[in-house]
Structures are given as C-alpha cells and as structure tokens.
Amino acid sequence: MIPHGVRLEPRKGVPLKNGIVRLPGPEPVSAPQTFAPLKKNAGPSRIIAAAEKAGIVDESDGMPLGKKLSRLARRGPGLLIARCFDEDPCTSSARAVFREDAEKVAAGLKLAARACGAEEKRLAVASRGEARRLRGLRLGIPAVVAGRRYPAGILLMRKLCRNGGRAAFLGAQACAALADAAREGKPQSETVVTVAGDGVRRPVNCRVRIGTPVEKVLRLAKPEEDVRIAAVGSAVAGRTVRDLSLPVTAATRCVIALRDAPPERRYPCIRCGRCARACPAGVIPWLVYRELESGDPDPLLFFHAGDCAGCRACNAVCPSGIDLAAEVRRAAARKEGGEG
C-alpha cells in the first residue's frame, strides 16, 4: 500500500510575520551559567560534549541531543535533516524559529553533521516559498520541501530513504541551541511554543523558559473563558492536560486550547479503507481492527503492526471515530507475545 498521508483540515494558525514573543519570567531568575565556547574546528567528541553540557533536548522526539548524536555517529547517517516545518496545522514553532534565524539553524546543523559524520545535510522546509527564501539567504545547505500531508516527517523520510539511504531528523530548535552552545557556551534554557486553537484570542509563538507553567504560556495568548480542552505536543497525536501548573518542556511544541471537545460518538467501521491509505508505516489498520474484533485474531494478518510510528493519522482520517492507533498498539503487543 502506497502511503498517502492525510490532508488535515486547515486551521487559522499564528501569523508568522509577527515573529516570536518573549515571555519574561515573573520572579527574578538568575541567568543560566555559561561555559567555554567551542573552538572553530572542534572535533566530533567536543561537539557532542557541548550538546550534553548544554542539556539540549531534540524537540522532535524528546531525546537528549548528545545521546542522539553519539548514537547517530555509531550508525553513520548518510543524510542529516533539520526539521524546519511543522506537521500539524495548528503549530508553527519550527517555522517561526527558522524564520527568525535560519543562519543559526544552519550553523547548528553543520556542527551536528560534523559530530555524527553525516555526508550530506539538508534543511527540510514547509513550502516552496520557504525554500526560495532559503536560497536567497545563501547558507550553502540545500532545501527539501516537506509535503502538506500529515505526517509530513515520516512521509519525507520514506521518500528520501526509498533507495536504501539512511537519514535522520534533528529539530530546528535543537540545531539553534547547539549553535548557541558552541558559539557562546549557552545552555538550552528556553524553548519556542505555539499557543493556538479556537480557545485563544491572540494566537502566538512565544519563547519561554523551560519549566514555565503551561498556564502562563496560555495566559499570554488571551484564552477565552470557556476553554474545555488544553492539549500539548500536537493537535493530532498530543495529549490533554487538566493541570495547568505542569511545566513546559523542551519537547512541548505547542499548547492548543479548544472550546469544544472532539465528538466522542463512535460508529462501526464503514469499510472506506482510508486508514490504510493514510498510514505512513504500511500498517493496514482496518485489517488489524477487523481481526481483533473477530475474537479469534490471526497474528499473521497484523501487517507491520510493530512498525506503527504513533502518528495517529489513521485516527484523524477515520470517519467512524474508531481509535485505530490503540488497536494497532494492542495488535503489536499481542504479536510480541504479550496480551494486548
């Protein structure tokens, strides 16, 4: 099955031309301690050490950058890509970081590529317009345009790795933080978060201290009184929070406030087969669901259930509102031998 991804319904996002708003900390917090900047031609081990010292976390997968780079150095990726696009239609933090300082992202990517020995590096951008802008900046790194369909990252990865190549993604913010750490010895103390959704009056991209409560970030965007749902991480695969005193982490890319909860009504599968077209990992969710429903599932029919990347494209596309991602997880657990 050729994966097509999902065309998500467009949402009014944050206007990128407004730039990134800085949220000042209310109580006096001392500036983070800096360390010695790197020399110009520092070797891979020093770059990885700097990433560890700066405590950088890759926002695209929540992994510490130092660990990720040393793992990549062992594997040797052919291609290293900085993610300067956002997958879900509500978020624009990666694009905002790229708009603000593309040069810094490119410098960080160059350092990371040197650290893990990548032969090639690219900046994955959201649209052709962004790619044109990047060419105008003359940074010396070619652009690659990620598609509009969700999940753009996985679909782009599949496209680039089609001929057996190996590629890895780095977050744009992690790249920028690595450049900061190398140049000025600054640890990663801030992150850019998108606050959007129909529950806020002024959607905004803001730069906040890591650890700031979600409530303060939400307050900045002037939330409506009747916000029912606050979700962090992603509008498709994120999770809801009820306790707004929870901290913002480096991997929090967005806070989405909604006035209406998504409809909870479930219908039976109507056999439209859209989930199989949407899945970027080649799982056939309807087949997995049918097998699990049948009561006597045949594990041979759980195609690639273990490959599920958790993007929830199948859930977004299912007209009957079935939680197919959970079914696929259950099937994968069964296949592994445990009871799902």
Next chain:
Amino acid sequence: MNLRNAAPPFVRAEPTSASMLRTVLFALCALLVIPTVRYGIRPLTMAGVSVLTCLVCEILANLLRTGGFSVTDPSFAVTGLVLALLMPLNAPLWLPCASGAFAVLVAKAPFGSFGRNPFNPAAAGAAFAALCWPGLMFTYFDPSEPFRLPAFADCTFRTGVSAAATLKNGLKPDILPLDMLWGEAAGPLGTGAALVVGACALLLLFSRAAHWQAPVCFLAVCALLAALFPRIACSPLTSVKYELLSGSLLFGGVFLVSDPVPAPYTASGKGIYGAFAGAALMAFRHFGVCEQGAWFAVLLANAASPLIDRAVFRVRGWEEKPHG
C-alpha cells in the same frame, strides 16, 4: 477554566460517518423536488411513510437487540428514501412500507445494523418487492398528460410503457432524450431525472461522502457492454444512451453501488466490485425476466465482495505470508 480530558486527534481530516449519511440524505431529497412539483405531494407522502416504516422497524430491532430505543445513525432514512425513489409513484403506499420493513428487519438488523450489514438493505428491500409484487413494481402511469396524483389513496391511471420495458421487448423507446434527462417518462419515482442524479453524484464525490471507484467502474462497464452488445438495432452510442438513461441504472450506480459498507475494503477491490455489478446488471437486462434489476446486480456483487477482498489480498501477497 473547567478543563476536560479527551482523546486526540483534535483536528479532523475527513467527514464523519454521520455527516456522510446526511450528505446522501440531502442528495436523495433533491431527487424528490421535480416529482413533487409535477405530481403534487404524493412523492413526499410516499417517501414519508417509507422512512417512517424504516424508523419504526429500526427502533423495534434495537429494542430486541439492546433493549434501548435510541437510533444512533440516520442510515434508516437513507434506506427508506432509496426504496421510495425506486418504486413507481402509482404504487400503493403499503409497497414501500413492506419492502422497508423487509430491508431493515431481514437484511440489516440481524447482521448487527449499520456498518455490519453484508447486503445493501435498500437493494434487498427492492429485490423483495420486485419478486413478490412484480405487477405493482413494474406498472407505471403515463406521465405524458399532466395530472396530480392523490396524496394517500390508491390511484387510477393510464399505464405507460417505460423505456426499460421497451428495450426489454427489443424495440427502440419512443421518448425524447430531453424528457429522459429530466425524468419526464414512465419509470420509477426518482430514477428518471438523469441530470439531477448526475448532480447528486458530483455532490457525493466532491464532499467525499462516497468513493469514486465502484460507481465509475460500474457505469464504465455498463456503457462498454451496452456499446458492444446492443439490445436493439441501432448504433453503439445510441444503445449506450438508452441503456444508461433507462431504468434505475444511473440511480443504482450512484446510490446503491457507492454504499461503502457492503463493498470491499480495498480501492482496487471496489473497482472490481463495481465492474462486477455492472456486468451482472447488463447480463440481467439481456437474459433476465425483469425489465430492470440494478438491485439484483448490487446484491450479487455484495455477496461477492468478501471474495473480491480475498482475491486482492492474494494478488498483493498480503495473505499466507508472515509479515515483519
């Protein structure tokens, strides 16, 4: 702020099952407009009693199954409306009621209601009526002289010969093509107006309420077979024109074949399913007894759809092979 937990996704990509059914309902209601303007309110009463019967039967079935009254989806209304539109307008009002009851109580509810029915309930109901009361199903009044039919009472009328029946007898229908486009010819209530049916098809396709594979393959195979094996002595294109515009072929293609529930899951399977239904329909027209049999063809294809799915699986190598 009173926050709640909810499961993602918080943005959607596709219409929901209920909104797809509502779009189909809207399209079906659009088909009632021209007959209502032309013949009075009898089309509305017919559609009303048919939908009402389906609703009552659905509630009855739910009571038996779950002990609750609640009807969760509007699929019963789609069944009722399709049945009313497949009947002749002069049929007694109990005919759509009887076939609606059969459709819901026999073809749908025992299998687990909406989403699990192996056969299209409306096709099953229409087939039931055509087998039990062929005289009532295939007797049409002559619409050439304008008159209004009574809203509820059985009506006396002058019978007209439908295009499908003329074709069955091996003769060329004596109907202007323009009348066939607007449905001003003897035939079932809602299937004649080819232009409106075509507009409904476009609505269903562009609002993504129906997939395109099965209806397109169905119509393509019907047209191809009509061109290759004309039933009357005429040019292939004329044969295609009369075959497509007569009977309930177009309506069946748009509203019966496009139903995703009894169709195969895979896109290529849906194409084969549509083509098979088209071939079956043309075979029924050539060799069958009834003047039209879109519902029989759809039921036959419904029965074949699990087999089509398995065939597609085997061809793609999705079966009998452990996958990583």
